[in-house]
Every structure is written in C-alpha cells, then in structure tokens.
Amino acid sequence: MSEEKETLEKIHRIAEQEFLEKGFTGASLRNIVKEAGVTTGAFYGYYRSKDELFEALVKPHADYIMNYFVKVQNEFSDLSKEDQIAKMSGYNLTFLNDMLEYSYSHLTGMKILLTAATGTKYENMIHEMVEIEIESTHNFMKVMGQMGYKAKPLNPYFEHIMVSGMFTSYFELIIHDVPYEQAKDCISEMSKFNSAGWAACMGMEWL
Amino acid sequence: MSEEKETLEKIHRIAEQEFLEKGFTGASLRNIVKEAGVTTGAFYGYYRSKDELFEALVKPHADYIMNYFVKVQNEFSDLSKEDQIAKMSGYNLTFLNDMLEYSYSHLTGMKILLTAATGTKYENMIHEMVEIEIESTHNFMKVMGQMGYKAKPLNPYFEHIMVSGMFTSYFELIIHDVPYEQAKDCISEMSKFNSAGWAACMGMEWL
Amino acid sequence: MSEEKETLEKIHRIAEQEFLEKGFTGASLRNIVKEAGVTTGAFYGYYRSKDELFEALVKPHADYIMNYFVKVQNEFSDLSKEDQIAKMSGYNLTFLNDMLEYSYSHLTGMKILLTAATGTKYENMIHEMVEIEIESTHNFMKVMGQMGYKAKPLNPYFEHIMVSGMFTSYFELIIHDVPYEQAKDCISEMSKFNSAGWAACMGMEWL
C-alpha cells in the first residue's frame, strides 16, 4: 500500500514534468514510465490511458476552479440588486484572490491545465470561463439598467476579446511564477485598470 | 504547369485545414497528402519537410507582422519627445488597424500562425512581441518623465501580464473571425479602455 | 524469459544473415524483423537503432581484436632489444594464431565485422590495424639498426600496401571458412613467405 502510493506518486511527478515540457500530445507515456522507473503494466494498473493520467493531474483543479467560479457567480446573482451594485467590485477581487491562492497551492497542476492541455478536453477551459463571465456580466448590466444606471451597450465581440485578455493576464501570473505577493498586487492593479477601462467604454462610473 | 500549381494548392489548402484543426505537431503529413489526393513523393517535390511546409504557410505573415511592428516602434522612438507624446495614441491605433487589415487579407495564414504553431519556431512570436512592446513602453515612460509628467512606476509583472492580455485580446479578433468592421470598432474601444486603464494605474492622464 | 531470449536470438540470427548478405547499409531492419517473425516494436525494445544492433553483433569482437592487437604490440615493444630480435617471429605467430582461434570461435560476428561494416564506425578497422602495425614495424626497424643490423630503408608506400595485403590475406581465412587446421597451416606458411619477402627487400636476414 505504501509501495503502490509511491509508484503512483513517481508516475505523477514525472508525468507533470513531461506534460509541462512537451504538452499533452508531445508527452510520451513510455518516457514517463521509464523515467519514473516503473513499467507500462504498472501504469495501466492505475490508469486506462494517457488521457486518464492527464485528467487525474488536472481534473481536480479544473473542477475546483470551475465550480468555485460558477458558485461565486451564482451567489452574486442571488444578491439583491442593491447588493450586487454595492459589492460587485469586492466580489470580484475576493474571487480573484481566492483563485490565486488555490492556484499557488496547486501550482504544478494549474500550470499543466493552463499550458499543456491542447489535445485534451480541457483545452477550452478558459474559453468556457470567458463565456460564463460574459453572460454574468450581461446579467449585471441588466441589473444596473434596472437600477437607473445608464450604460452604453457594448459590442459583444469587444466584450469577448477583453474578457479573454483579462483571463489571459490573470493566468499569466500563474504560468510565469510571479511571486505570490507581487501577484496579489497585480490583481489589485488589474482591478483598477479594468474598472477604469470599462467605465471609459460604457460612459459611466463602474460603481 | 497548371497541374503543378493545382497540386501545390491542393496541398496548401488541405494542410491549412489540418494545421488549424490539429496544430503543427498533431497534423499528419500522410493525412495531408492523402486528403489532397497526391502522394508523399509529390509533396517532397515541393518541400523538404513538414516544417518547411508550415513555414511556407506562415513565414510571410510572421515576417510581415514582426517587421511592421518593429518598424512602427522605431519610427515612433525617432520622433521628438513632444511628438511622441502628441502622437502616441494615434500611432498605436494606426498600427493596430494596419495589422488588422493585413491579417484579414491573409486570414488563414494568420490563424495558423496564432493557433497552430506549437512545436515550431513561431510558437513564441506573441511573447516576443510582448517583450518588445514592454521595452518600447519603458522608453516612452522615460520620455514622459523627461517632459515633466509624473507617473507612478509600475510593477514589471503587472506590465507583462497586461501587455500579454492586450495582445491576446487583439489576436482574438483574428482567431474568431470577428467581422472586419466590428473588429475595427473593437480596436478603437480597446484603445479607450487601455488609455483609461493605464491612466488609472499610473495616477495621471495618459496623454 | 525464455521467450524473450528467443526473440532476441531470432533477431540476432536473422540480422547476421542479412548483414552478411547485404552489408550494413543494404540490410533492411523491416526485413530482419519480418523474417525473424517479430514486429518492429519488439526490435526496438532491445535496441535503439539499426546501428546499435550492428554494434551488438560486432563490438565485442572488434574490441577484443583491437585490444589484443595493441596489447601484443606493447608487450613486444617493452621487451629488451635482444629479446625483440630473438622473439619477433614467435610473437607474430602466436598473435596470429591466437587471433585465429578467437575468430573461429566467433565466426559469424567476425565475418560481419570484416565484410559488412561499410557505413559503420567499424569500416576502417583494418586500416587502423595496418597503420598501427606499420608504426610498430618502424620501431622494430630502429631497434634492429641499433643492434647493428643494416637494412635498406623501405619505400613507405611499399610498406603500406604490403601490410594491407598481409592483413587481407590473413582475414581471407576467416571470410572464406578455411578449415581451422588448414588455416593454421596457412599462417605458418604466411610467416615463412613474409620473412623471406621482407628479407629480400631489405637486403638482409630478417632475423
């Protein structure tokens, strides 16, 4: 039982390096098991395929991020209109900081998810997040309108590219090993930047 | 002569699809030639390798973009300090619009360059552009300082992630087939957004 | 374990035939594995390349021959001048007979080394031996001179071609399956032949 755990952990550790260096498609399973000092047979006792191994390394984090992301969105949309407007910015910051903390606590897995997923079902995760984010934003805009704030409607393409850019910016922190304290600072700067940006584009004070 | 052109064009057309769908590494040369209805030998009459084929589809665009990018940066830095400050925003907009026009005139090649280059020497092009852009921005900041504008110095990590995000935003236009007129609109909005954003973060009017 | 040994031995046996018949370059790995009744994958479980397979069949013998050759030369040159002159012929004969015995005990490998190595790093082994032999001979000639024997100096080209010819003669024994006893007889005749030959060309008694 201890041995089995060691085998699996050796596989995981080596697989992480291989995926990070070469991406999912470029990674060689034979290489992984060889470097891990185990046999293919041993590997296939734990996983049924290369995909499954990748998933094991990445799914918990993908799930956590997505679930947390959706949960936050839902909690926010369950707030009263007044609260939504009052707490928007704070919510956002809290969310980004929490996700950052999670990412730094699970750095390797997150990096793999963000940089090595081409060829897997996770390759579009950020895009999915972008779309959810855009939808949420639309809901919030509606609330804003109902509360009497007037905002110039945005070009949907513009929303899309900007949100993509923001997610990219954010995840660059994780990909490039920005030290944690600096990353937190970056997040608060990003928040300022984006508030000002959106306000400028919608012709209003963002909050 | 007509036939030969057809063969090459068939190869190109199919290769473009294959690269777009599967990326450089994932694309199969055998598959390309089979789908194109030619033989491997025919292919190797035109190119010496899979790399060379990829390069043929992508190099002109990579070169154009990079050269134009650098040229614009140099022209700008050759301006007088006063002119730099006066024309900054305009330069930027012109550049983005020109590059957009080029990209839309060479859409498939640009998409391949932007989405399928992992495993080739073009895989880091955007990163290189980011770094050049950051350096140029630093120079511009220095000029601003010399002209009496006071700006809060930025966290270098923050610069990096934001510039990455901006390039991502911009290239999303091309990747996602945003209609040309809308794309131009997006660029002008981006410009507003970023001006406001940088100003907010540097505690000053951007220009 | 028995199976695995069989696979490798089948590969070896077939590869030996293929290399002997077609030489290293002409031999087809695909053919070897097909004839051996195994798959390419099975082969690459044992060796990393065609070169490595060839080396596995040939390196032990090349090393043995070269090491023994050099060792004998060194031992001889470590003898006193008197002993060198006294034992020259005997040394030579012993060496040739020992090498013969080794070759006949490892006949297939030696034949491959001697006839199929074009295109590998072993292709020049005989040439290397020729050059070592010539150098040793020069040293011996110097000793002879110091001991008062007068010898007409030889045309270096002549030395080279004759030594090449001798090695060729010797290795023909192995290449052409001369029966062992006859081969030993040939060696002693060769010795006589060459002694008389060198003596005739150098105007002196060889020893």
Next chain:
Amino acid sequence: MSEEKETLEKIHRIAEQEFLEKGFTGASLRNIVKEAGVTTGAFYGYYRSKDELFEALVKPHADYIMNYFVKVQNEFSDLSKEDQIAKMSGYNLTFLNDMLEYSYSHLTGMKILLTAATGTKYENMIHEMVEIEIESTHNFMKVMGQMGYKAKPLNPYFEHIMVSGMFTSYFELIIHDVPYEQAKDCISEMSKFNSAGWAACMGMEWL
C-alpha cells in the same frame, strides 16, 4: 550534339564523385542529376537505370583489365615450356606495369571499380582475377614439374589468400593515389618480395 555531350559529361563527372564518396548503393541518383544541373528525364534519356550509369563509368575499365589479364595469361601459356620458365618473371612485371599505366590513365574509373562496386556485378572482380591467377599458376607449376623442377605442393587455401593479398596490395597503389613513379618502384619491390616468398614456401628457386 555538343549540348548532349555536355549533359552526359556533367552527369558522368558528378556521378563519379558521388559513387566514390558513397559507393554504388549509397549514391543517390536524384542527387547526381540535381548536382549535375540536369533533370531526371534527361538522365533517363541516356541510361535506363542507376546500374547502367555505373556500368558506363566502369565497364570499359573492367573489360580492359580483364581482357588484358586473360590475354597475358593465354599468351604466356602458349609459350613453350622453356620460354614460360625463362620469361615468367618478366611477363608478370610487364603485366603489372602495363596495368598500372592503364589505371593511372583512367584513375577515377578504376577507383570506382575498386572501391565503389559493392552492390553491382563488379563487386567480385578481384576475386575473379584471383581465381584466374591461381589457375594459371597451377598450370605453370605443372610445367615446372614437367621440366624437372621440384616444388612442394602448396595448400590451395594458402594460394588463395596470398594471391588475394597480392591483388589487394597492388590495387592499394591505385586507390591511395601513390605517385606513379613510386608505384612503379613498389611494383618491382613487390616482385622481389613475392619471388622470395614463393620460393621460401615451395622449397626452390622460383626462377
């Protein structure tokens, strides 16, 4: 007609280099025509195959050598017994010198024949010459016996390897660009060497 000759000569010149460098099997026809600046089609207007090209470069020399070799052997065996014994050595020297002169006048072709023929029907030419030589020698030995010279009969294997060695020695002159005058000197030394050698092995004066 002049053009045609030029095309063919370009092909020949390049092919010679390619064959010398890589041997028949290793030489690439595509490479030859490319380097020669002609097209495959043009090549196949002159020759029907790579084999035929090789043959064109080599056959005249192979034929000349073989025919002259056989002719000399026949002329010699047509001599009276007395003359055979009287002229043996001279015949041999004349033959070797003539062949040398021919080889130096057709150096490239001869080198190709001697070093690049593996994989062609010329790969065994030297062996064939060896066998003819041995047969002739046997005939001569018979004559010698009939004339009252007593000679110890030789081990046939020994004859074979020695004759192989001699031919090797001789052809090394050509392969290694030994200067002509030196080569002639080597031949006369070889002659001395071999006379003494054979005499020593047959217990008699060779002539």
Next chain:
DNA sequence: GATGAATGAGCCTTCATTCAT
C-alpha cells in the same frame, strides 16, 4: 498488483523510376 515483451498502426522522409508534355 506488477511485469515488460510484444503489438502494429503510424510517424516523417528518401528512393529509383515513369510519363505526359
């Protein structure tokens, strides 16, 4: 649970040769 040899389809590339023009 673990072994690791074996599978066999697939990879990119090179070859001598053909044939419509």
Next chain:
DNA sequence: TATGAATGAAGGCTCATTCAT
C-alpha cells in the same frame, strides 16, 4: 532530347496500448 511533377514502395523509428505470466 529534355522536362520535372508524380509515383508508391521502402526506409528507420515511435507511439499508446495489450496481455500472458
């Protein structure tokens, strides 16, 4: 006679996966 694009078999090699032990 000459072109050169096209052929397609063959080359060495890697891959994720299977299975008898």
